[in-house]
Amino acid sequence: GAGVSQSPxxxxxxxxxxxELRCDPISGHTALYWYRQSLGQGLExxxxxxxxxxxxxxxxxxxxxxxxxxxxSVSTLTIQRTQQEDSAVxxxxxxxxxxxxxxxxxxxxxxxxxx
Amino acid sequence: AQKITQxxxxxxxxxxxxxxxDCTYDTSDQSYGLFWYKQPSSGxxxxxxxxxxxxxxxxxxxxxxxxxxxxxxxxxLVISASQLGDSAMYFxxxxxxxxxxxxxLIWGLGxxxxxxx
Numbered sequence: 222g223a224g225v226s227q228s229p230x231x232x233x234x235x236x237x238x239x240x241e242l243r244c245d246p247i248s249g250h251t252a253l254y255w256y257r258q259s260l261g262q263g264l265e266x267x268x269x270x271x272x273x274x275x276x277x278x279x280x281x282x283x284x285x286x287x288x289x290x291x292x293x294s295v296s297t298l299t300i301q302r303t304q305q306e307d308s309a310v311x312x313x314x315x316x317x318x319x320x321x322x323x324x325x326x327x328x329x330x331x332x333x334x335x336x
Numbered sequence: 337a338q339k340i341t342q343x344x345x346x347x348x349x350x351x352x353x354x355x356x357x358d359c360t361y362d363t364s365d366q367s368y369g370l371f372w373y374k375q376p377s378s379g380x381x382x383x384x385x386x387x388x389x390x391x392x393x394x395x396x397x398x399x400x401x402x403x404x405x406x407x408x409x410x411x412x413l414v415i416s417a418s419q420l421g422d423s424a425m426y427f428x429x430x431x432x433x434x435x436x437x438x439x440x441l442i443w444g445l446g447x448x449x450x451x452x453x
Binding site for chain 2: 252254261262263264265266269277280310312314316324325326327328329330332
């Protein structure tokens with residue numbers, strides 16, 4: 222597709238349930254990022270994938286969070302045993318190879334609400 | 337430690353006037369990039385403008401310009417001739433180019449801009 226696609230756009234889940242968030246980056250973009258934006262806050266880095274290299278997971282807030290990227294394309298962010306503090310907008314972004322001056326292209330995000 | 341500071345939680349501007357949104361940054365790296373993004377109420381994050389640390393000219397993109405003062409570590413966004421559609425959150429972000437392979441951005445908390453008719 223022409224842009225970064227994220228699904229679902231909205232997700233309401235009960236505390237303790239697992240959720241999966243999906244990101245389909247722009248074709249040819251080797252770098253993929255997940256960020257979290259809590260209400261009224263800036264973006265918090267979660268995880269970074271670059272081609273076939275090992276991902277940088279340094280931003281994941283707990284071991285309940287994990288992500289994978291299959292075939293260098295689609296990525297899934299999984300949150301296990303969700304807590305109310307996980308409620309946020311989860312944004313995915315991708316960028317082409319090289320130190321692009323044009324930053325990332327972001328998806329529209331998944332708004333997660335844990336009740 | 338990396339840090340982006342946006343000191344203006346909210347700003348108001350009259351339509352057709354210019355407005356400056358402040359951003360200061362802190363880094364010990366010599367090579368870095370500075371970005372501004374716009375986030376309307378719909379939620380998408382829209383890239384506006386980029387300034388590289390070695391760029392001698394201030395970046396401009398249409399009505400957006402970046403007032404880059406390297407010695408003061410500031411990268412203020414100037415929006416000229418404000419339009420009602422400019423009402424949004426504006427985020428300043430920094431990428432440190434020496435941070436290995438990870439080109440993650442460090443983000444400020446944003447400035448909410450309201451354009452009055």
